Amino acid sequence: MAKPTAVIKFRAKLSRPAIPKGAAWTFLVLPVAASAKLPTRSMVTVEGRFEDRPFQATLEPDGHGSHWLKIDKALREAAGVAAGDSVALEIAPVEKEPEPKVPADLRKALASNADAKATWADITPVARRDWIHWITSGKKAETRGKRIATACDKLACGKRNACCFDRSGMYSKGSMGAPEAAE
Known part of the structure; x- marks a missing residue:
């Protein structure tokens, strides 16, 4: 049985994506040291606090061995922060991964x-x-x-996993990664 990960605390800069232009959401890239404490380099669902506001989200690999997090407008506004701010987070992996939304x-x-x-x-x-x-x-x-x-x-045919799928984003040609920040 996997040992639960302790709460990971860090600060990161909140950025607005370059594409799509005018996006209402923002994002942040986890510091490498914080990401290294997570159980996997691939997607992982976490719960915690964003500027003292509770949230749950799935971190995505940034393609460089770390993770990034999309912050929706509602959470950003509730926390009273804006793109360019340094924000405080406390996260831990959820005990049970939630069911994904099937397209x-x-x-x-x-x-x-x-x-x-x-x-x-x-x-x-x-x-x-x-x-x-x-x-x-x-x-x-x-x-x-x-x-x-x-x-x-x-x-x-009974195949349980997507073959040849780079869950970390480190070996694929741009199919995964953090958005580019707007200037």
């Missing part, structure tokens, strides 16, 4: 393939999240459609 097109494809749906129901929330991330990380609608078909075929 409608994938849900429809799984519903029409009983064997794929059975494997999907039997895998962990983390494995389901990885399949969803692999499918949705395609930049073109055509790619997404092909990935859904491939996922259903592989799941129907």
Whole structure:
């Protein structure tokens, strides 16, 4: 059984993304030392406090061995902070990963393939999240459609994990990573 991670405390700069222009959300990149205390270099759901406001979110790999966190407008405004501010966080991995939101097109494809749906129901929330991330990380609608078909075929054959998926973002060509900060 994995040993629970202690609360990780740090400060980070809040940035606005360069794309999409005018985004209402902001983000921060965890300091490497804080990220190193997490149990994985891949996506990990945490709960904690953002400027003393409770939150739960999934950290994403930044592609450089650390993680980044998207801060929605509501949390940022509740905390009374703005892009450019240094913010205080306290985080810890959740005890049980939450179920990911299944996109409608994938849900429809799984519903029409009983064997794929059975494997999907039997895998962990983390494995389901990885399949969803692999499918949705395609930049073109055509790619997404092909990935859904491939996922259903592989799941129907009992494959439980998305093959050749770089969960850390360190070895893929830009499919994962922190957004570029606006100037």
